[in-house]
Amino acid sequence: MTTDTLTDAELRDLKALVAEMIPASMTYEVPGADDEAIFADIVKSLERDTADARTSLRLLFELGGGSFADLDAAHRHEIAATFKVQGGAALFALNRVVLLCYYRDDRVMRSLGQEPRSPFPKGHVVEQGDWSLLDPVKKRAPFWRRM
Amino acid sequence: MHDKVDVLIIGSGASGAAAAWSLADTKMRILCLEQGDWVKPTDYPTNGRDWEARLFSDFAINPNRRNRPTDYPINDANSPIKVVNFNGVGGSTIMYTAHYPRLHPSDFRVKTLDGVADDWPVDYQTLEPFFAENDRMMGVAGLAGDPAYPLHHPPMPPLPLGKSGQRFGRALNSLGWHWWPSDSAIATVEYDGRAPCINLGHCTPGCAQGAKASTDITYWPAAIRAGVELRTHARVREITVGPDGMATGAIYYDAEGKEHFQPAEMVIVACNGVGTPRLLLNSTSAKFPDGIGNSSGLVGKNLMFHPFALTYGYVDEPLDGNHGPPLNLWSQEFYETDRSRGFVRGYTLQLHRGTGSIVEAITSTLAGRLPWGEDHHKVYRGLLNRRLGMSTITEDLPEEHNRVTLDPVIKDSNGIPAPRIDYTMGENTRKMMEHGVARSKDILAAAGATNIGVEAPILNGGWHLMGTARMGTDPERSVVNEWGRSHDVKNLFIVDGSIWVTSGGVNPTSTIQALALYIADSIKTRLSEGTLFE
Ligand SMILES: Cc1cc2nc3c(=O)[nH]c(=O)nc-3n(C[C@H](O)[C@H](O)[C@H](O)COP(=O)(O)OP(=O)(O)OC[C@H]3O[C@@H](n4cnc5c(N)ncnc54)[C@H](O)[C@@H]3O)c2cc1C
Ligand code: SF4
Numbered sequence: 009m010t011t012d013t014l015t016d017a018e019l020r021d022l023k024a025l026v027a028e029m030i031p032a033s034m035t036y037e038v039p040g041a042d043d044e045a046i047f048a049d050i051v052k053s054l055e056r057d058t059a060d061a062r063t064s065l066r067l068l069f070e071l072g073g074g075s076f077a078d079l080d081a082a083h084r085h086e087i088a089a090t091f092k093v094q095g096g097a098a099l100f101a102l103n104r105v106v107l108l109c110y111y112r113d114d115r116v117m118r119s120l121g122q123e124p125r126s127p128f129p130k131g132h133v134v135e136q137g138d139w140s141l142l143d144p145v146k147k148r149a150p151f152w153r154r155m
Numbered sequence: 156m157h158d159k160v161d162v163l164i165i166g167s168g169a170s171g172a173a174a175a176w177s178l179a180d181t182k183m184r185i186l187c188l189e190q191g192d193w194v195k196p197t198d199y200p201t202n203g204r205d206w207e208a209r210l211f212s213d214f215a216i217n218p219n220r221r222n223r224p225t226d227y228p229i230n231d232a233n234s235p236i237k238v239v240n241f242n243g244v245g246g247s248t249i250m251y252t253a254h255y256p257r258l259h260p261s262d263f264r265v266k267t268l269d270g271v272a273d274d275w276p277v278d279y280q281t282l283e284p285f286f287a288e289n290d291r292m293m294g295v296a297g298l299a300g301d302p303a304y305p306l307h308h309p310p311m312p313p314l315p316l317g318k319s320g321q322r323f324g325r326a327l328n329s330l331g332w333h334w335w336p337s338d339s340a341i342a343t344v345e346y347d348g349r350a351p352c353i354n355l356g357h358c359t360p361g362c363a364q365g366a367k368a369s370t371d372i373t374y375w376p377a378a379i380r381a382g383v384e385l386r387t388h389a390r391v392r393e394i395t396v397g398p399d400g401m402a403t404g405a406i407y408y409d410a411e412g413k414e415h416f417q418p419a420e421m422v423i424v425a426c427n428g429v430g431t432p433r434l435l436l437n438s439t440s441a442k443f444p445d446g447i448g449n450s451s452g453l454v455g456k457n458l459m460f461h462p463f464a465l466t467y468g469y470v471d472e473p474l475d476g477n478h479g480p481p482l483n484l485w486s487q488e489f490y491e492t493d494r495s496r497g498f499v500r501g502y503t504l505q506l507h508r509g510t511g512s513i514v515e516a517i518t519s520t521l522a523g524r525l526p527w528g529e530d531h532h533k534v535y536r537g538l539l540n541r542r543l544g545m546s547t548i549t550e551d552l553p554e555e556h557n558r559v560t561l562d563p564v565i566k567d568s569n570g571i572p573a574p575r576i577d578y579t580m581g582e583n584t585r586k587m588m589e590h591g592v593a594r595s596k597d598i599l600a601a602a603g604a605t606n607i608g609v610e611a612p613i614l615n616g617g618w619h620l621m622g623t624a625r626m627g628t629d630p631e632r633s634v635v636n637e638w639g640r641s642h643d644v645k646n647l648f649i650v651d652g653s654i655w656v657t658s659g660g661v662n663p664t665s666t667i668q669a670l671a672l673y674i675a676d677s678i679k680t681r682l683s684e685g686t687l688f689e
Contacts, residue, residue: 029528031531035532056212092527111207112205129363131364134479137317144328145327150303152302
């Protein structure tokens with residue numbers, strides 16, 4: 009496990025990258041993953057994935073020939089698409105942290121019709137359902153193999 | 156030096172807990188050494204907003220990722236299936252999903268019926284009273300009358316069908332295939348002081364409600380009340396032997412890394428299908444240079460996993476999502492041998508509810524289904540809570556080259572050599588898995604699901620660990636006898652999944668525990684007869 013933190017330059021590139029991954033949407037009225045609160049959560053949550061994040065950002069830097077954040081928008085889209093294909097396991101680890109933080113944001117959860125809370129202690133309701141569906145199976149003769 | 160105990164149990168998981176409880180009524184002095192700690196209900200992920208995130212950190216199912224001080228590393232590089240477990244009071248039941256089928260009668264007779272592997276030296280009928288006792292102790296929900304099984308009566312009503320269950324039920328009915336509410340080790344009503352399930356839907360990394368039957372809340376409170384001592388943070392390095400070749404006790408490390416010797420009249424190993432061979436192989440002496448109890452050379456060999464295939468799709472309406480225990484139905488349509496399928500033996504189809512919203516986003520990203528950019532939101536909303544999935548649980552046949560050995564380099568935090576896994580999936584299993592995936596696709600199509608995904612075998616799917624210290628009557632072809640005693644060391648017993656002869660095609664814990672109760676009962680009978688060590 010590494011407890012290293014990213015440099016300011018890496019953080020700038022990361023912020024630009026997460027905005028490519030999940031941009032804000034007017035249609036769904038949700039922030040992007042580069043929203044201040046969500047991004048702060050992402051940075052805090054990198055923890056044991058920091059080394060993979062750093063590996064990913066290095067590749068991103070190489071693909072863009074410099075800082076990803078400094079590229080113009082069109083160029084960023086293009087590099088991000090290549091990076092998505094080439095990033096491998098390290099990028100997946102980084103992408104996972106982004107998703108973990110994005111989808112637990114209150115605003116995002118509400119937009120999905122979810123209550124922003126922990127599952128315990130309130131729990132959830134699951135309907136019993138129509139048990140008569142089982143009737144045809146109940147009529148079947150035992151079919152386990154007898155010795 | 157500690158006082159000598161009558162019975163030393165190593166490992167407090169599914170089997171160790173059952174054996175400890177059963178033996179407690181002998182009034183012998185019983186001690187269990189467990190390398191991990193108790194998990195408090197307030198520690199479980201569903202207490203917090205980061206409940207899904209913790210599946211990837213301190214509640215990851217893979218111990219190499221989880222990396223708690225109480226875990227040991229496992230070299231799994233040479234296996235397409237990675238070992239997953241939990242090390243603590245309750246063992247891997249802390250992390251299991253509590254899907255709780257029994258082996259079928261035919262599973263104990265595969266040589267006779269199908270000409271493969273070996274028959275077991277015990278049968279379903281012998282285990283039947285122990286299955287029933289275990290169901291009562293763990294608290295099992297289900298429905299009597301499943302035509303795929305001999306009649307038995309789970310003590311609690313089944314888990315709710317929910318939306319996904321009804322969709323599956325209709326689909327399977329349209330195909331004319333078997334399905335049934337699963338036996339589940341989950342309380343659906345108040346049970347023995349345990350609160351009923353409130354559908355938190357995240358059973359695998361631990362149940363904050365205490366509805367899921369992990370052995371820290373089932374067997375252990377009863378065993379401790381009956382006088383058994385459970386010593387945590389006690390990691391056993393080796394089982395020791397005396398000049399007469401009998402086990403004398405165990406050497407272990409405490410939380411501070413201090414070495415202790417615990418003497419005992421008899422030793423019962425319950426460290427699971429990987430931890431047990433590791434411990435036996437680490438227990439070398441002049442008498443047992445290749446590891447204690449290993450005169451057959453079979454300790455660590457014949458590792459079986461139940462390779463799992465996950466097949467899933469998406470329907471056009473929201474279902475239960477992750478609400479409710481994730482596994483509530485099974486189909487045994489393809490369980491018993493039908494040679495026209497091109498393989499022998501068979502598999503269970505375990506029918507799933509959906510996943511949590513973040514796990515959906517993660518798995519869909521990995522599968523290339525969820526894009527980056529503007530479209531992300533639209534595509535995600537078309538996936539969320541619409542997943543229907545099922546896993547094929549294949550019967551894995553024993554093959555000696557699939558094995559647990561000691562890694563020459565990697566050690567745990569106490570310097571004890573770690574296990575190394577060498578495993579490849581057999582041809583029969585591969586064909587069975589293909590068949591299971593094809594039939595799963597049929598079911599999904601009948602349920603109106605599209606956008607089908609498959610993970611076969613599931614990478615982090617080494618949750619069922621069996622076969623590495625197999626039972627049998629022939630000391631040259633097995634490690635323990637028909638009631639769990641080592642052929643070589645007459646006061647050494649094994650009660651966990653290592654003793655399985657073949658794997659069957661169901662989740663194993665119910666049968667592991669029934670076997671542990673049966674072995675404990677055999678010990679008690681022979682103790683009273685004075686023949687235990689003969
Ligand atoms: C994610 C997951 C999901 C699962 N889902 C299901 C399911 O739905 N249904 C099902 O039937 N099964 C399921 N299982 C499997 C189930 O948990 C195991 O079959 C069962 O717990 C095995 O019991 P056991 O007694 O053999 O070993 P375990 O329960 O693994 O217990 C072994 C114990 O021994 C301890 N130990 C090991 N080595 C040492 C040592 N050297 N010194 C001291 N202590 C030691 C360990 O810390 C551990 O506590 C699942 C498992 C996992 C991980
Ligand atoms: S679904 Fe039920 S058993 Fe599973 S974690 Fe929630 S309360 Fe516990």
